[in-house]
Amino acid sequence: MIYQAAGLALLAALSPTALLIAAVYLGSARPRLTGLFYLAGAVTMTIIMAIVVLLVLHSVGLNHPREHEPRYGLRLGLGVIAFVAGIVVAARKPKPPDPGKPKQGFMSKLVANPAPASAFIVGVLVFTPGVTFVAAMQVIATARASTEEIVAAALIVVIINVLLVWVPIVLHLLAPATTSRYLTAFNSWLRAHGHSLLAGGLIVAGAILIINGALGLAAP
Helix, strand or coil: CHHHHHHHHHHHHCCHHHHHHHHHHHCCCCHHHHHHHHHHHHHHHHHHHHHHHHHHHHHCCCCCHHHHHHHHHHHHHHHHHHHHHHHHHHHCCCCCCCCCCCCCCHHHHHHHCCCHHHHHHHHHHHCCCCHHHHHHHHHHHCCCCCHHHHHHHHHHHHHHHCHHHHHHHHHHHHCHHHHHHHHHHHHHHHHHHHHHHHHHHHHHHHHHHHHHHHHHHHCC
16 A cells, blocks of 8 residues: 555656745745745645545545445546646647746746745645645555554655655755755756656656556456
8 A cells, every 4th residue: 555655646746846946945045944934835735635635535435345446446537637637738838938028927926036935835836736646645545554554654645745845955954055056957957848747747647547547447
């Protein structure tokens, strides 16, 4: 149970957007404070949604052995959604930025003015759960495990899900100058390839969930 859930959580954690924002905050005037509030927002949203998904899945009885087909049917459906989303993202090429028309979206404004309060809000918004996170929690919710094992597994998924926030912060605490230099260099590459990484991640996650769901439905 835990290995499968952790693997899906790792796929959910691979967010170019989350890492880009972490790099921006760690390069701000108050990098550690702003980064910690960003992490707090991310953890808050992840924990809330983990609890919500667990409660919903338990309320509909998907943790019961007799609900074998609905369990894997849901996983298959999540996989189809992720796969199709990946294809759509890949097909829609991002428009090159217009220097004369800077982005004025709500998220862009928040990130462009780093501050603890806005960083917390950004963490909450960026870590609104995707299908791979829901699938990871579904694995936990439908496992034949004790309450203690379910709580421990959920905490592991939460920690993995915010991986690209807390790892840069820890590295920045250990070696601020080196971390800032590498994040700045990586930031440029990520901006150039983030669209492809997002599409590829969705397609891979979708394919894994489709195969897992199909095999589960085919099993007696």
